[in-house]
Amino acid sequence: MILISACLCGINCKYDGGNNINEKALKLLREGKAILVCPEQLGGQSTPRAPHEIQNSTGADVLDGKGVILGPEGDDATQEFLKGAYETLKIAKEVGANVAILKARSPSCGFGRIYDGSFTGNKKDGNGVTAELLSRHGIKIFTEENIDEFLEEYEAYSGK
Incomplete structure (x- = not known):
């Protein structure tokens, strides 16, 4: 089973109440190959909600107790993000997922590059808390930005 960020399949769980629909991710769900997760909602955050970014660190630091996730007004949502990450991990274990396709740059789901904490759209190297x-x-x-790489690997593995 594949975990996919719910926003990538058209679920309106993005911080602003919208989604980030990706037709390739949605196809995997429709084929019964995926289960959807939204770590931020699993952590107890509402939709819509203020955007949040990892401040002066990465998801690895947050997991290790050395970083925080703040909103633009300074509200600390670190505990909600951590709870959502661990709830997502529980789901992954329950369904036997060994692959996840997550929302790029997100403080939860970003992988490789995330927003830098300045709320200016700038990015830095690192992972979101859940991805980490x-x-x-x-x-x-994987993220929606390299979903084609995943699909190539998946097709080669499954013989399609």
């Missing part, structure tokens, strides 16, 4: 936690548990992470 899943990766630490052996789940291979």
Whole structure:
């Protein structure tokens, strides 16, 4: 089973109440190959909500107790993000997921590059909290930005 960020399949769980629909991700869901997760909602955050970014660190630092996730007004949502990451991991284990396709740049789901904490659209190297936690548990992470790479690997593996 593949975990996919719910926003990528048209679920309106993005911070602003919208979604980030990706037809390739949605096709995997329609084929019964995926289960949807929204770590931010799983962590108890509402939709819509203020955007949040990891401040002066990365998801790895947050998991290690050395970083925080703040909104533009300074509200600390670190605990909600951590709860959502661990709830997502529980789901991954329950369904036997070994791959996840997550929302790029998100403080939860970003992988490789995330927003830098300045709320200016700038990016930095690092992972979101959920992506980091899943990766630490052996789940291979992709984003919508490299979903074609995943699909090529998947087709080669499954013989399609």
